[in-house]
Amino acid sequence: MIFAFLLPALALYSLFVLYPITQSIRYSGYDWNGLEPLxxxxxxxxxxxxxxxxxxxxxxxxxGIIIGLSLLLQIPFAxxxxxxLTRNLKGRGVFRTMYFAPFILSEVVTxxxxxxxxxxxxxxxQVLAGVGAGDLSREWLADPxxALYSLFxxxxxxxxGFHMVLILAGLQLIPTELEEASxxxxxxxxxxxxxxxxxxxxxxxxxxxxxxxxxxxxxxxLVWVTTKGGPVNSTATMATYLVDWGFRRGQxxxxxxxxxxxxxxxxxxxxxxxxxxLRRDLEGALTT
Amino acid sequence: MTxxxxxxxxxxxxxxFGRGLLYLIAALVLLAIIVPLSFSIIGGFRSNSQLAAQxxxxxxxxxxxxxxxxxxxxxxxxxxRNSVLIALITTALVLxxxxxxxxxxxxxxxxxxxxxxxLFTLGLLFPVAVAILPLFITLRQxxxxxSPLGIALPQAAFGLPLSIVILRPFFRSIPRDxxxxxxxxxxxxLRFYWSVMLPLSRPVxxxxxxxxxxxxxxxxxxxxxxxxxxxxxxxxxxxNNISAQYVTDTAMILAYTTLAxxxxxxxxxxxxxxxxxxxxxxxxxx
Numbered sequence: 001m002i003f004a005f006l007l008p009a010l011a012l013y014s015l016f017v018l019y020p021i022t023q024s025i026r027y028s029g030y031d032w033n034g035l036e037p038l039x040x041x042x043x044x045x046x047x048x049x050x051x052x053x054x055x056x057x058x059x060x061x062x063x064g065i066i067i068g069l070s071l072l073l074q075i076p077f078a079x080x081x082x083x084x085l086t087r088n089l090k091g092r093g094v095f096r097t098m099y100f101a102p103f104i105l106s107e108v109v110t111x112x113x114x115x116x117x118x119x120x121x122x123x124x125x126q127v128l129a130g131v132g133a134g135d136l137s138r139e140w141l142a143d144p145x146x147a148l149y150s151l152f153x154x155x156x157x158x159x160x161g162f163h164m165v166l167i168l169a170g171l172q173l174i175p176t177e178l179e180e181a182s183x184x185x186x187x188x189x190x191x192x193x194x195x196x197x198x199x200x201x202x203x204x205x206x207x208x209x210x211x212x213x214x215x216x217x218x219x220x221x222l223v224w225v226t227t228k229g230g231p232v233n234s235t236a237t238m239a240t241y242l243v244d245w246g247f248r249r250g251q252x253x254x255x256x257x258x259x260x261x262x263x264x265x266x267x268x269x270x271x272x273x274x275x276x277x278l279r280r281d282l283e284g285a286l287t288t
Numbered sequence: 289m290t291x292x293x294x295x296x297x298x299x300x301x302x303x304x305f306g307r308g309l310l311y312l313i314a315a316l317v318l319l320a321i322i323v324p325l326s327f328s329i330i331g332g333f334r335s336n337s338q339l340a341a342q343x344x345x346x347x348x349x350x351x352x353x354x355x356x357x358x359x360x361x362x363x364x365x366x367x368x369r370n371s372v373l374i375a376l377i378t379t380a381l382v383l384x385x386x387x388x389x390x391x392x393x394x395x396x397x398x399x400x401x402x403x404x405x406x407l408f409t410l411g412l413l414f415p416v417a418v419a420i421l422p423l424f425i426t427l428r429q430x431x432x433x434x435s436p437l438g439i440a441l442p443q444a445a446f447g448l449p450l451s452i453v454i455l456r457p458f459f460r461s462i463p464r465d466x467x468x469x470x471x472x473x474x475x476x477x478l479r480f481y482w483s484v485m486l487p488l489s490r491p492v493x494x495x496x497x498x499x500x501x502x503x504x505x506x507x508x509x510x511x512x513x514x515x516x517x518x519x520x521x522x523x524x525x526x527x528n529n530i531s532a533q534y535v536t537d538t539a540m541i542l543a544y545t546t547l548a549x550x551x552x553x554x555x556x557x558x559x560x561x562x563x564x565x566x567x568x569x570x571x572x573x574x
Contacts, residue, residue, distance in 0.1 A: 005391060008389070012385055012445045013445050013448050019422070019426075109524070116328075116331070122538075126343050165568055255421055259418045
């Protein structure tokens, strides 16, 4: 009887989440254009083709680079700012509100605005020139060597505030007595941070890292509106590769194989993370 | 160094170098956030030649034509209308489905309960991209392409995991005694859910509603592939198209992006508490 309460959610979830995912797995074994009956069974050929395509490998690499940069730069930056904001700063509510604000904007609006900022002689170049670094001016989105890093900058601009707020909430759970005690014992701020705050903040930082990785694996909107994966494939991600093959070239079978790979990678990351890093705070990770 | 950097409590302190540096860093980051936003807002009031010559500072003279064009563009209002409609339908689907499911998972023991919950939490890992091709086929078969429902139903389904995960601990924290008392008064599970649980959980429910609206408002991938007719486009699709249509007309693009930003920012400043607590409570509970 009480099961009836579960039905709406289960029906919705099965129909639009679970069923499509199983279908993806099924389609991935066929050579299929999405229209005719599914008849052309090719086994694992789509997967072999994907991994043999240097462009797909490049796309995976780009996702990997974004993950690496996020973990090395964006999250430490968010931690630093969060710690800074807890230090009795006047107007910190305003700082927090404003840092978080870009998170609320759609990736489309963000991407379109930043495309204008990055234009040759646009705002970005003029600001650089204004602080005497005009020599650094580049074709920010048109130079294949740096377009991905320009995008990473936008990603950080949009998301560091989210991570910072997450970490701020984590900091609030740390009793100030502990930090005060370490200060009384003569520990410097840095030592107190290193040996008291940081370890206690561990679970929150791990959640932040996890969300960052999962987000980077799925990166699509921002890339699609700014570069569509170009120039010369230099910003393609697994998701743009998937949409390109599925919807532009009509290779539904092949694109499904790519989606199964994305799914598999997300799952592996999640399981590894749960196994080796999260453990106790699994529930926390999944709740955000 | 030690003395200046220990976290202090007193509001009155002498100015010192360390604190000055903190404010400088905080202000620089603030600038990095505000400059791009105001570039969009004020840029819409420039002409393109002004933008090329002087993208910072106030426009001279103020150009009104860009915003005028955008504000008198009937398709712009169409996008807003479609976005609002889809966000409302999505929320109207998520709230009852998620709260009923979370209620059962949180308060009733049954075989497979953990499995059901695990299945939902697993959904937090599935990006829409993974299911997009079969979803497209299903929507085509059921005639839901180019329909608001074609976006709202999958979006609601993908929104369930986060909602259930936020609701479950809250529902669990409501004392058992309350339910026993209600049962003695002849109140069944449905009555208890409706007249006790829901009123008590209004803050959490509003958090979920806010998160669902934001997610729906910003969605791009699914609408991009499903809403093919321009009359059905949502705001993100419209803006994406504007940026292609006015490739060289930066000022015009900025007028549109600003108008698209404003509802989101207003919504954020009103519902900031719900958004921030919703996204962080779970995240740090550990």
